[in-house]
Amino acid sequence: MHRQKENIIKSLFFLNGLLVVIALLGIFLLLLFNALPTFKDVKFSEFIFRANWNPSAYLESSYGILSQVVSTLMVTIGSLIIAVPLGIGTAAYLSDVASPRVREIAKPIVEILAGIPSVVIGFLGIVLVGPLIAKATGNYSGLNALNGSVLLAVMSLPTIVSLSEDALGSVPKSYTEASLALGGNPWQTLIRVKIPAASSGILAATMLGMGRAIGETMTVLMATGNAPAMPKSFLEPVRTMTATIAIELGEVPYYTTHFHSLFAIGLVLFIFTFILNLVSDIILHRYEKRMRV
Amino acid sequence: MKYSPFSIKHLQQTFGFHFLRFCMGVVILILIVVFHDIFSKGFGIISWEFLTTAPRKGMTEGGIYPAIVGTFYVTVLTTIFSVPLGMGCAIYLNEYAPDSKLTRLIRMSIRNLSGVPSIVYGLFGVALFVELFNLGTCLLASGLTLGLMTLPWTITASEEALKSVPRSYREGSLALGATQWQSIRTNVLPYAVPGMLTGTILGLARAAGETAPILFTGAAFYLPFLPESLSDQFMALPYHLYIMSTQHHAIMQVRPIAYGTALVLIVLVFLLNLSAVVLRYQLRKRYRE
Amino acid sequence: MDQIKVQVKDFNFFYGQAQCLKNISLDIMTHEVTSIIGPSGCGKSTFLRCLNRMNDLIISTRTEGTILIDGTNIYEKDLDVVKLRKKVGMVFQKPNPFPKSIFENAAYGLKINGLKDKNLLAEKVEQSLKNAALWGEVKDRLNDNAFKLSGGQQQRLCVARALAIEPEVILMDEPASALDPIATAKLEELIVHLKERYTIVIVTHNMQQAARISDVTVFLMQGELVEHGKTSEIFTRPMKKVTEEYITGRFG
Secondary structure, three states, X not given: OHHHHHHHHHHHHHHHHHHHHHHHHXXXXXXXXXXXXXXXXXXXHHHHHOOOEEOOOOXXXXXXXXXXXXXXXXXXXXXXXXXXXXXXXXXXXXXHHOOHHHHHHHHHHHHHHHHOOHHHHHHHHHHHHHHHHHHHHOOOOOOOHHHHHHHHHHHHHHHHHHHHHHHHHOOOHHHHHHHHHOOOOHHHHHHHHHHHHOXXXXXXXXXXXXXXXXXOOHHHHHHOEOOOOOOOOOOOOEOOHHHHHHHHOOOOOOOOHHHHHHHHHHHHHHHHHHHHHHHHHHHHHHHHHHHHO | OOOOOOOHHHHHHHHHHHHHHHHHHHHHHHHHHHHHHHHHXXXXXXXXXXXXXXXXXXXXXXXXXXXXXXXXXXXHHHHHHHHHHHHHHHHHHHHHOOOOHHHHHHHHHXXXXXXXXXXXXXXXXXXXXXXXXXXXXXXXXXXXXXXXXXXXXXHHHHHHHHHOOOHHHHHHHHHOOOOHHHHHXXXXXXXXXXXXXXXXXXXHHHHHOOOHHHOOOOEOOOXXXXXXXXXOOEOOHHXXXXXXXXXXXXXXXXXXXXXXXXXXXXXXXXXXXXXXXXXXXXXHHHHHO | OOOEEEEEEEEEEEEOOEEEEEEEEEEEEOOOEEEEEOOOOOOHHHHHHHOOOHHHHOOOEEEEEEEEEOOEEOOOXXXXXXXXXXXXXXXXXXXXXXXXXXXXXXXXXXXXXOOOOHHHHHHHHHHHHHHOOOHHHHOOOOOOEHHHOOXXXXXXXXXXXXXXXXXXXXXXXXXXXXXXHHHHHHHHHHHHHHOOOOEXXXXXXXXXXXXXXXXXXXXXXXXXXXXXXXXXXXHHOOOOHHHHHHHOOOOO
């Protein structure tokens, strides 16, 4: 009797576990089904390789997302240029320089940073970073790719810091001791032994940070100016994939090509982040295996 | 051997460590700037009236009460959808799941779900809840969307908490002839729940600040009344901040309101975080006795 | 009176690729204390945990051969593990009381078996605490958390917890290894007393302990059963050289 009951309970929990697989698959399939009708009207190659995005043009609408992809990559890479050195530096400080007491205080500070809602960061992009950039460069409003990069850097910092710190922390003690015993000072040990040993963990952290930056919506929507054209420099306004969805989904009539094309952009985003997650997963898995030996 | 403070090796180290301190300093500075700006400019507008009345005169005056209530409602809904399912999934993974391909697939799905961009959750919410389930844009659709988005966080936090319960509790009760579920229910869950709750609250704090998933699933620009049922639209703090800072017709005039909204939002998120910490402390104390 | 309680036949145990127990055959008699000795890592704890199938909990383990308890193969396909574990109680190496009151600890097994009558519950808890020689020390503070007890008291509480559900066999996995000499003496006294009503199998790394309390001693090495027999004989006239070397402390 009780065995039947146990089996039923176990099956229920199993179904519950299966739910996440179904959810992920469901997201993918729903995006796909809603995206596919786009390509009845738009050629796939045009969608990917054309820079011009103008779905509501009077005469001939065009659906090219290239400029958005470039914009997304621009702000993302810009954010990484800022966040990766800063993040690794902070992680190294926390793991190698800070005293335990300082670490106790500093770690929550990084966590608090992670807790600030993205819309608040975006707001600060408008009221704080924008004017600063405008003043420094003579740019009109300061709402441009640079602004977005700075904000995204702030947003991906906590991820990069905490994962890099984990990676540095899991470098076996024997490595560092060997380096110190050979006469290396702590700095040399950090630069030549610990960081290289932790490099794949740090790389995985960077890719996760990148995934978050690519998918971030509100900050870029608010702070990058949203001009749907091919950007030429960091001081020009850009419009990312996420921002396009956020701006246009509210106004578009449902089940038109325009509506479906927004799902197609969502699908591209999904695939981007999926690949980044998968790759960072593989890197991390290999890294953990290696560190265990 | 003499210690030379001026050797190149030593200078490198001094310089290098100062660079690391500088990095930490920048991170702290960012936080200070963020908080200083929002507190100094937002504090002035906070009043009892601001917190308890609705916007007036085309949202150029009045308070943000409906947005606070809306955020509260949608967060409660998110909790209802996300927490039981998240805990159940964590229990399966930590207590029952064999080491199989399927289990690895489940774990991979969780990691990928947590990497899906929030705007994509918004699209999914529109396609599934608003359209396919025909719920329309409403509280329920937003709550479901946010619930799904927070699911991977709830699972991870709950599993963490389950892992911290010693194996000996499980073995001890199984050796006494407890069935597996009895062992989990009476001898694992009571000790894991505090950790589960804290982790979950941290996730919900993040959900409360999310904008993109509710943008098209139920959040409203302006509503003169509070939502009365699950099928009503609602105002929400993050969305209100977005509107007040980018979409309003008199942006500069309403900037103080935007600052006030940002302040309330940040304080709300940190109160949730704080309550998680306090709860953890309290429950730990209770279970130790 | 001397009947076979547990009969192990050609039993093998695998953990992943590694074989931890090799072709073990052994009879364990009722109302005797059987002690299992051997160098650490020889598989003695693994063997003990096979007797109530606690190893089921560990992923990627496999068994061959049979273990009969009262004539029933406990590795039979649709055997009820829960019933088996009620019949074969276990006390662990480190005292592992639950973070509940002393009373709740002793009552745990009864409660999960559906006993709700409060008077009966109190009666049985008292009886099992008395049987575990703990009653006198805790009768005035049954509602205290079990963690407030000393290590020796905690371990006797774990014995009481196991006794409460009236098992027939009690497995003990180095039960005194975390205890001081006085607590150990009390526990040993208890074990000798308990054998009147139960069949006891105890794993120990302490040779004197095995000599003091057990009727039969089993010597395991590298997963193989080297020798077993009456404790008095094993310790005075071991048949094999390794056994002699081990019990005289030349390795271990």
